Amino acid sequence: MQTFIVLGSILMAIAVAVGAFGAHMLKSKLEPDKLKVYEVGVQYHLIHALGLVGVGLLVGQYPEEGLIELAGWFMLAGIVLFSGSLYVLSMKRVRLLGPITPLGGLSFIVGWVLVALGVL
Template structure:
């Protein structure tokens, strides 16, 4: 499905930019533990953006790809909730986002499980 290949590619470009920003602009501006949190957000962002590209390729291969597509949308939600909350938590003192991060992780897990079921 072309939508996921495009989304994944755009999110990869954004992840590279966010990662470069962290490596160059933030390295001397935030504490090392907060930089580690930021880098974790970038790592998961990249992995799951690549996953979205894979979902796009899988959805074209399997005729009944509804569950794979649902898994892809959950990966997207996971990027926004998990990585997005880690970016904000590392840069701002917004503690309200703390509970959002695990919801993003749960979205990742359920998304991958649905993708596996869809392929089986």
């Protein structure tokens, strides 16, 4: 599905920009442990943006394409919830976001399981 290829590509560009911002602008401003949190957010953002491109290439190729499409939406939710919460948590002291991060991780897991089921 073209939607996931476009979303994944845009999110890859954003992830590269966010990563460069962290490396150049935040390195001297954040404590090392906070910078590590930020970097983990970037890492998962990049991986799952590529996952979205992959989902876009798989949709329509397999009989259970509905599961693969659903996987893409879970990956998108994971990027927003997991990476987004880590970005904010690394720069702000917002404790409310702490419980959101695992929901993003769960979204990533569900997304990848759905890809596997959709391909089987």
